[in-house]
Amino acid sequence: MAYTFRFIPYFLVLIGVFCSAVALASEQPLHHQLKVKLLPATSEIQVEDRIHIPEHMLSQTTATRLEFSLHAALSVAVNKSDANVTQLTDPMANHARLVPLKRYAVTLPVGQTSFLLTYNGQIHHAVRDPSLEYARSFSYSPGLIAEEGVFLASSTAWYPRFAEDMVSFHLDVRLPAGWDGVSQGKLLQEQSTATIRHIVWEEKHPQDDIYLVAGRYQRYQQTTGPVAAYVYLRSADEALAQQYLDATERYIAMYNQLIGPYPYAKFALVENFWETGYGMPSFTLLGPRVVRFPFILHTSYPHEILHNYWGNGVFVDYRKGNWSEGLTAYLADHLVSEREGKGVEYRRDVLQKYRDFVDKEKDFPISQFTSRHSPSTEAIGYGKTMMMFHMLRQTLGDEEFTQVLRAFYQQYQFQQATFDDLLITFNAQADQDFSTFFQQWVYQSGAPNLVLESAQATPKEQGYQLTAVIKQTQSGAPYLLNVPIAVHLAEESAARQMQIKIDQAIHQITMDFPTRPVQIDIDPQFDVFRRLDSREIPSALSQGFGAENPLLILPTDVSEELMQAYQTLATYWQKTQTGSLEVVRDDQLQSLPANRTIWILGWQNKFSQQLMNSLAEQGVAKTAEGLQLNGEHWQQNKHAVVLTARQPADPDQTLLWVAADQSAAITALARKLPHYRKYSYLVFEGNELNNVHKGQWSITHSPLTQRITQTDDTDFISDHVGTLSPRRALAK
Ligand SMILES: [Zn+2]
Structure with missing residues (x-):
């Protein structure tokens, strides 16, 4: 059971207010230099934000006019600004939103590259109950400042949001004594007096959000190498903290080796005051129960750490589909299972979820996935996407597959990337054309149905010839597939395993073997994303x-x-x-x-x-x-x-x-x-x-496994079944 959710910018997904261009790597992001005072007892926030506008957003010849939005409960002290700030009438004012917004325009004379915005107000959106239907739903708040704790994100609109997704920041925070706060990036400074806790966080690389989470925390830390590990718990528990600190080190070391250098100065486990499973850049925000489930350490936790590469290191452009959950599930959850020798079961469960929860009406292409909110969206956005990466690995082999991912990580780090960017990287790095592959798996809904028929063996002068038919029975065009096959020979203890390429609705197999083939299996280790036959799945x-x-x-x-x-x-x-x-x-x-x-x-x-x-x-x-x-x-x-x-x-x-x-x-x-x-x-x-x-019941009647009819001996009976070779895990 994984309780993880990525925290996604709901603004963008639900409302689409901002239609900005994606920042290019060479461009400086907009920079917020924030001084924040939080007063949890009264839900108040006071902010001074020095906003540095990057060159590409400024006009060199005339005054620059920019628009931004801010939580409507925050009042802007215009006379304290060194630029002309005016409130706009908002055409979207009555639009359904998670928080009320006000829109503003600022005008900067030629040559001025920054301005100061001072604002304050109260923010308290009570935590709402989760949906009942979906066992993995969590309670939700777009943001609140309360005695129990503070949660602020771009969904709160607690800092000015411009038509530019990516920002960097320097965040100077004052909290009551006994409190502590966390944001992305590096802890630059900390100081405590009898009345005040003062901390400074900074992240210079582009970010798609600025988080500020605070509470009365007990902090633990451990540093070996360039990355600091932190644990923030709401009550002291040294043994638990130590487990998380050790796990942080272990997984970061593993991903450093597999994908490349971890992109942030720290990773923190932060306990939330309601049940969540959020992964933010350089920290994860887990609810009090979730933190203490023993299985989290090897399920959600590696998943959240890996999100620093996929989703929070290379960012997602949610308008073009979220590839990051599937890739993270593949290289965390699936990899953990694979290391325990349970990769086959993991993939079968993924295919079973698709089979049990996604019918024609609920199906959609993975390019339309943003986040999961039901078993069917999970089966597609996590499951199908994960299987797409698995099939790419099958095609390329482990070494080349990880090379491509390393290149993708290096090229798109701290930028938003899309499925198209993945396609470009796979094409360029592997020197193959994956356009058809991406077309059928990313931009099309559905899955192939495979059927095996008429497997027979005929003796030849030397050895035997095996013939069989594989059919694709789904409606619509046949898929282009690499299908793994296992053939069990009467005299060999290990089955012969191979991949065949099929691209027709009816595909005839003809293969020669030195000894008598007795059984053939199609995709016995669930390597192809397909709609399982109900007889391949145990009832559940x-x-x-x-x-x-x-x-x-x-x-x-x-x-x-x-x-x-x-x-x-x-x-x-x-x-x-x-x-x-x-x-x-x-x-x-x-x-x-x-x-x-x-x-x-x-x-x-x-x-x-x-x-x-x-x-x-x-x-x-x-x-x-x-x-x-x-x-x-x-x-x-x-x-x-x-x-x-x-x-x-x-x-x-x-x-x-x-x-x-x-x-x-x-x-x-x-x-x-x-x-x-x-x-x-x-x-x-x-x-x-x-x-x-x-x-789970064991499967005894899979239609993709057939005993082979022997044309020379119709009475031939053998119950011999060879072994299948296990796959080496992608990382140790
Ligand atoms: Zn995730």
Whole structure:
């Protein structure tokens, strides 16, 4: 489970007010020299901003007129400015915005390159609840100054925003004693007196935001090499801090080697006062619970550190699609899995999410992705993009792939980059034309469906000839694909693995082997982004939560209390899940519909046995006192159990059974199960639902694996399966 979100400039994405050109590398960014005083008790901020206008924004012959916007609650002291500043009537005033804005114009005479703006006011946008549907949603505030803490970003409009995305800054902050503050870049100065905490942060490289986060922090630090590691916690915890400091060093060393020098003077873990998982340039802002989840250290944490390269080192031009989440997921989350030998499972989960949550209506090209706000946007913006980079690596090989990424990082550091810039870099560095590749994966929605047919082997004078047909059955033009194939030879312990290029709807394979081929697998390690066949995916909760129009069947033969608890669960899912859930009682149905995804609730549900029957192959059985599962017996009176199975007559549909005999456990299941989407079966203990058993069914009937028909011996039987070679991880 990763709880990470990039904090994106909502202005740009939602409103598109600023239509600026992207700053060129050679150009100086606009520079803010800020003196800030924060008064958390009264939500007040006082600012003096000396704004240095870069040459390319100034007219050399006439006065320069520039417009900027600022939070409407901040009043500008015009008489304190050394330039002519006037407030404009704002044509966008009634437009939906996260914060109210005022627009201003400033006129600078020829030769003047900076001006001073003094302003102050109160900012307090209360933290709002997250959306219920998406388990990964967080509470949100565009900005606030409060006793619990301070969060200011470009979304707050707390500093003047010009029609230029990129800025650099020098930030001098005064806070009450006992407080501390963090921004991007380098901590230049710090000082504490009995009443005041004074800190100075600076970042000279172009940034797409200026953050100011403050709170009553306990700070820890450790420096080896050029990068300082900091941890800011809201309560002292030295052991926890040390884990983060060590992890910071470890991951920065790894990415230095893989991609290039880490771009900032520090990396800080900062604890927020509400639950977030934001990655900012040179720090990450994680909520109090998130910080203390043990798995964060090797899931979200490397991901956030890597965002300093992708997203916060090379910036994203959100108007042209966000490539940074997929690349970060690939080189952090996927790489961590790959190092543990779990790359195949990771990619299968990614493809499964796409299969379970993205139908035609929800699909869109990754060039339109900005940030995730639902399982389907995650499956595309993170999953499909990640797989695109994986396929580029498959095509180029590890060495060349990382070379291209290094070149991309070097060339676009501290600038905004787009998918087109990636294409240009891949073409130039690898000396190949990836235009078709980018066209089909970046600018088109959808995915190929692969089907394997007619695999046969015929003896030749020497050895055997294998023939088979691979079909692309999706609608629309066929994709150009490099498809990995494994062929298992009767006399070899390791399967032969190769890649074939296909670009037609029907592709005939003909290959010669020295000994008898007995099995062929198409894409056995999930290296191609494609729509999985339902038989390649174990049944799992995600199919229940992702279904358009699932049926939910309540048990009748239960106590009033249990009935009430199941009913409440159904109502909760109706409110919080995407599909439109139809709810009935088991006594209202004669038989179980065969062509729908169905939730069957309760040990006592009259249809529960039908689900057991379809899991007989997995050794699942109901007993008088409970359930037999994976060789263990789970007692009905102590355990809550969840099982999933394919609908026997329609493997695209899923049966899901949820059963508990305590109403408190049922209530807890309602909230908890959406977090266990990828599992085929789950067992929980007690009313607090401690998870004691979970897993995915193994796949036995993949249609992309075929035993090969032997034309010389139709009775030939072999159960030989060779081994597949594991892929070396991209970094150690
Ligand atoms: Zn991310």
